[in-house]
Amino acid sequence: MYYKIKTYGCQMNVHESEKIAGMLEAIGYLPCEEEDQADVVVFNTCCIRDTAEKKIQGNIGVLKSIKRQRKEMIIAVVGCMTQQKGAAELLKKKFPYVDIVLGTSNLADLPQAIEAKRRGKKSVLLQDSTMDAAVKLPVTRTSFPNAWVNIMYGCNNFCTYCIVPYVRGRERSRQIDDVVAEVDGLIKEGYKEITLLGQNVDSYGSDLANGENFAMLLERIAGIEGKYRIRFMTSHPKDISSQVIDVMARYDNICNNIHLPVQSGSSKVLKEMNRHYDRERYLAIIDELRSKMPDIGITTDIMVGFPTETQEDFEETLDLVRKVRFSNAFTFVYSPRKGTPAATMPQLDAATKKARITTLVAEQNQITKALSEQYIGKVYEVLVEDVAPKAEGAVCGRTESGRLVTFAGSADLIGQFVNVKITRSQSASLFGEIQ
Ligand code: 5AD
Ligand code: SF4
Secondary structure, three states: OEEEEEEOOOHHHHHHHHHHHHHHHHOOOEEOOOHHHOOEEEEEEOOOOHHHHHHHHHHHHHHHHHHHHOOOOEEEEEEHHHHOOOHHHHHHHHOOOOOEEEOHHHHHHHHHHHHHHHOOOOOEEEOOOOOOOOOOOOOOOOOOOEEEEEOEEOOOOOOOOOOHHHHHOOOEEOOHHHHHHHHHHHHHHOOOEEEEEOOOHHHOOOOOOOOOOHHHHHHHHHOOOOOOEEEEEOOOOOOOOHHHHHHHHHOOOEOOEEEOOOEOOOHHHHHHOOOOOOHHHHHHHHHHHHHHOOOOEEEEEEEEOOOOOOHHHHHHHHHHHHHHOOOEEEEEEOOOOOOOHHHHOOOOOHHHHHHHHHHHHHHHHHHHHHHHHOOOOOEEEEEEEEEOOOOOOEEEEEOOOOOEEEEEOOHHHOOOEEEEEEEEEEOOEEEEEEO
16 A cells, blocks of 8 residues: 655645654555555645645646546645635535545544545544644654754744744644654764754743753754754744854854744834844844854745835845845745735735845845855865755755755765865855865
8 A cells, every 4th residue: 555745835844744654654554656556645735825725726636537546545635724714624625535634733643534534434624633742753754864853833923924823823842851852863863964843943942841942952952972963944033042043153063054034124014024023133133143153054035025015115125135145045925825914904916026026036146146156166064965856976965054065976975974175056056076
């Protein structure tokens, strides 16, 4: 019996799919490449923007004809999309051949839901409970030498554009000892990079009894013996502390790399987004990061077209992008999400949004290109991650700052640290040769 998982969205979902794989393998399923060979197909969904939802719906639609020929195939839709108000009912109406719908907090129920379906139950819909942060599911890891580790679930911030707090519930931190024990085990197993995951890692511990915080967790993990790297995401400018920045700077094994979403360069828009920091505070954090870690790679998320964004606000975003010079930026057009405050405001027209994203992307591309060129001629330690997707006889990996480097080498290098001299660059990508 075979399974296929289709994953959409963020790293949290990528890791959740590893848990889905773990649960399916525990009840006897094996992975396969194509949906049409699978006995169980799981869609692990995202609803952060309309484009994500449309794509997923299109892909569920494709299965209709396969399911008509193979009635015993089980289709499950799980994750964020199903957790929106009314979404499960809508899914069942649009795609009546979907067998199982589970919300983000009911993931652990997937094996029982599949068993029930195989025993002939008509369809299964669950989306109510709140999964405790202590629940441990089996994991089939698929991203060696990196291992994802959840440190917390949910989000309390309610940024006015964002659906996440509605579909993932309130913040729940895992116990510090549980996280440290998991990381310790992974390093002993040979993983070389640990990426800590949370919607807002900087508020880790605020719900724990003993005053633990993210800096303390980082320090405990960095003290584990061995040669490995620590990364984490996502940081929030309203909560990041000097203590966290100091710990990052103090420990060599914590990568000098941070993803710090700014969203907008306008203090007025940031206020309307409910972000709880302003432009000046954001720039001050960048200064502190760079003064303590001069070679730090900083990436960000930026949104254009928030309902109240004027041309002047947008220009402030452009100005901030020019000032900070991010290594890379993930840029998005604001997409109204039903049930969030910003969705009820008057919206900007599509042409304005399109013009702004085009200008922003062009500006950032220039910066990314110029910063990439600065790597040329220097030697960096790279952790080899995989064979290069497009080049024969080549592998790829990352510098500590988070830059992807491609160079000649074979698959047996995966999981090793090698020194690579950078010889050329192409936008955000670097190319080099082993020293
Ligand atoms: N529309 C567009 N982008 C969004 N993001 C979050 N919500 C929305 C939305 N409604 C972006 C933010 C966030 C990233 C993960 O997705 O920039 O940091
Ligand atoms: Fe969404 Fe804001 Fe929470 Fe990030 S911090 S998940 S943008 S509500």
